[in-house]
Amino acid sequence: MSRSLSVPGIAYGGDYNPEQWPEEVWAEDVRLMREAGVTMVSVGIFSWALLEPSEGVYDFSRMDRVLDLLHANGIAADLATPTAAPPAWFFRAHPEALPVDHDGRTLSYGSRQTFCPSSPAYRAAALRIAGELARRYADHPAVVMWHVHNEYGCHNAECHCDTSAAAFRVWLRARYENLDALNDAWGTAFWSQWYYDWDEIIPPRSTGAVPNPTHRLDWRRFCSDALLSLYEAERGVLRKAAPAQPATTNFMVGHSFDALDYWRWAPELDIVSNDHYLRSTDPESQIDIALSGDLVRSLAGGRPWFLMEHSTGAVNWQPVNRAKNPRELRRNALAHVARGADGIAYFQWRAAKAGAEQWHSAMLPHAGTDSRIWQDVVALGADLKALAEVRGSTAAAEVAVVWDWDAKWALELPSQPSDQVRHLDLVRSWYEPLWRSGIAVDFVRPDADLSSYRLVLAPSLYLVDDESAANLTDFAARGGTLAVGFHSGAVDENCHVRLGGYPGAFREALGVRTDELFPLLPGEKADLTGGGTASLWTERVRLAGARAVTSYTSGPLPGVPAVTRHAYGTGTAWYVATLPDAGTLAALLDRVCAEAGVASVRVTPEGVEAVLRRGEAADYLFLVDHRGAGAEVPVAADAVELLTGEPLKGGTVTVPPGGVVVVREPR
Numbered sequence: 001m002s003r004s005l006s007v008p009g010i011a012y013g014g015d016y017n018p019e020q021w022p023e024e025v026w027a028e029d030v031r032l033m034r035e036a037g038v039t040m041v042s043v044g045i046f047s048w049a050l051l052e053p054s055e056g057v058y059d060f061s062r063m064d065r066v067l068d069l070l071h072a073n074g075i076a077a078d079l080a081t082p083t084a085a086p087p088a089w090f091f092r093a094h095p096e097a098l099p100v101d102h103d104g105r106t107l108s109y110g111s112r113q114t115f116c117p118s119s120p121a122y123r124a125a126a127l128r129i130a131g132e133l134a135r136r137y138a139d140h141p142a143v144v145m146w147h148v149h150n151e152y153g154c155h156n157a158e159c160h161c162d163t164s165a166a167a168f169r170v171w172l173r174a175r176y177e178n179l180d181a182l183n184d185a186w187g188t189a190f191w192s193q194w195y196y197d198w199d200e201i202i203p204p205r206s207t208g209a210v211p212n213p214t215h216r217l218d219w220r221r222f223c224s225d226a227l228l229s230l231y232e233a234e235r236g237v238l239r240k241a242a243p244a245q246p247a248t249t250n251f252m253v254g255h256s257f258d259a260l261d262y263w264r265w266a267p268e269l270d271i272v273s274n275d276h277y278l279r280s281t282d283p284e285s286q287i288d289i290a291l292s293g294d295l296v297r298s299l300a301g302g303r304p305w306f307l308m309e310h311s312t313g314a315v316n317w318q319p320v321n322r323a324k325n326p327r328e329l330r331r332n333a334l335a336h337v338a339r340g341a342d343g344i345a346y347f348q349w350r351a352a353k354a355g356a357e358q359w360h361s362a363m364l365p366h367a368g369t370d371s372r373i374w375q376d377v378v379a380l381g382a383d384l385k386a387l388a389e390v391r392g393s394t395a396a397a398e399v400a401v402v403w404d405w406d407a408k409w410a411l412e413l414p415s416q417p418s419d420q421v422r423h424l425d426l427v428r429s430w431y432e433p434l435w436r437s438g439i440a441v442d443f444v445r446p447d448a449d450l451s452s453y454r455l456v457l458a459p460s461l462y463l464v465d466d467e468s469a470a471n472l473t474d475f476a477a478r479g480g481t482l483a484v485g486f487h488s489g490a491v492d493e494n495c496h497v498r499l500g501g502y503p504g505a506f507r508e509a510l511g512v513r514t515d516e517l518f519p520l521l522p523g524e525k526a527d528l529t530g531g532g533t534a535s536l537w538t539e540r541v542r543l544a545g546a547r548a549v550t551s552y553t554s555g556p557l558p559g560v561p562a563v564t565r566h567a568y569g570t571g572t573a574w575y576v577a578t579l580p581d582a583g584t585l586a587a588l589l590d591r592v593c594a595e596a597g598v599a600s601v602r603v604t605p606e607g608v609e610a611v612l613r614r615g616e617a618a619d620y621l622f623l624v625d626h627r628g629a630g631a632e633v634p635v636a637a638d639a640v641e642l643l644t645g646e647p648l649k650g651g652t653v654t655v656p657p658g659g660v661v662v663v664r665e666p667r
Contacts, residue, residue: 003246003270006144007040007076009388011343012381014363016041018066019050030073037381040076045150049087052129060136071142080147081234083126085112094121100161103206113155117226118167130234134241146238146247152227157259160203169198171222185494186214213413213495220409224260246270250308254292261405262299263445272300275309280322286626291431293339298443302394304342312346312373313361327658329376331624334660338611338622342391386643393615397440398598402458404446410495411462418519426460433586438600438610450475455596459485465493469505476509477569481596486537486577510575511546511566514539518556526555528562532584541577605631621663623655630657636665
């Protein structure tokens, strides 16, 4: 059954929490929502304590009035199950449902997500309130989507209690079937960790030395699956009452959040949603917006997605919470639309005057309508209305970047050759030059169908199973271009080192063999032929069919290849055995892209981002000026700038300083 969002155009809104305000404020809320162009709000996310004031006793009168008010004013509702924040009465009745950290401390209630994901009592209570909501509001005309829970795993991705331990053992039995298989996979002959009884297995709690890496990796897999089972259970209750209504939950791609394997989650969502917040310490956060948007669109299978939360200004949870600069709110929002978002929403509608998030920005700030944020919010509503026809358009890319949560989790376990090697940092270092060049990118699982791509990049794929490794190398053998980063292919799906030399699974395709690793110390550099430098990592690469493109001239391995190129089958395989400086890496990737026949979306001046969405009858070119100097960019002769409605007669469009233009180019 096809389940899609019925709100027309690009949906616009945010989290609406009317329970935080006297009812006389509600009329002003909906009046201002109409003024801002709001078309949909999320409601009920943290309202469990008011909807069910005591176990089995419900009060839906407030929600009834809220939904009726929204519908009367033409505003749709994304109705949430409130299960991210169980009420205090639940924990008084079920203290065993509280989470336990890896040090064995039971955490208290008093915030949100203070429950054990494996707790039977929590599951029963969550499904009960979800069922009551579903039966009451399945046919309410305001409700257009179910919002299941909120940010699964944000604060309780792991619980180390005995209930979780028992659930972990059930998960392990399903994965391995018998203890011999588990002991082999975990390598328990090391340090006398052999298990003779399933009940001996516990979560990877605090211990005196380094934990077993496969134990820890399987624990991460289990924790992701445990939360996924909660989502599926709630969604099942909702679908029973309203089988045609789409359901979503908000991912957190872009938070440096890595607790869940979203490749496993995404197929279970009717509409993939994401929350994205800028880091005040990131001087070029626009790159993170782009990377996150491309990854979320890829999780959605290339289909449009929904930005469920971002901020109009400052957040409240960083050491220093920076407000946004003039025009930044608009650039951020429209950059998400450029990357495939068909809905733009904020946390939250009205800034809270009390509670843990009282200093978090909102669409309607503490200062009220006499504020720059409010002016920007109203202007953005008009922009999104002007972009209504963009809805449903997609993106096409010839470059795929491999992203795998198992590989990320495994790489960042303790006792690696260098704890300075971070998966996201490596991916971003490769992604950034592509972003600057205007090259469209998809993210893919290592076992994905790669037939539509010219170039596949694997900046960081420490863990890979045999099937996925063969999928990538076969892509090159069949005529594609594959580029692999250092310390990739090193271990199999059980974190067992692939013997015979590095880079393990990719040695033959890359035409190299490494016998020893020489990671660099923080701040240490090695010079490269051609004038560049390398940092973070080196290794003693020997050529086994490949040829050296760049070598070290200093550091621990002078004369040893740093970048290699290998003709493999009818394609090409590159190995980047270090982290070149930004300019050198950009030049290398320019060469790789050129040889692969990959072109940019549009040639633009430095600092002007170019993104293309493709509709049935037209292309939509988004141009975003991050440099603040403006630009003239060539476009089709019969193009129209959608935000102003102006036809473009001269074959160019003017991007104002710090501004955004969206150009319709008929096919």
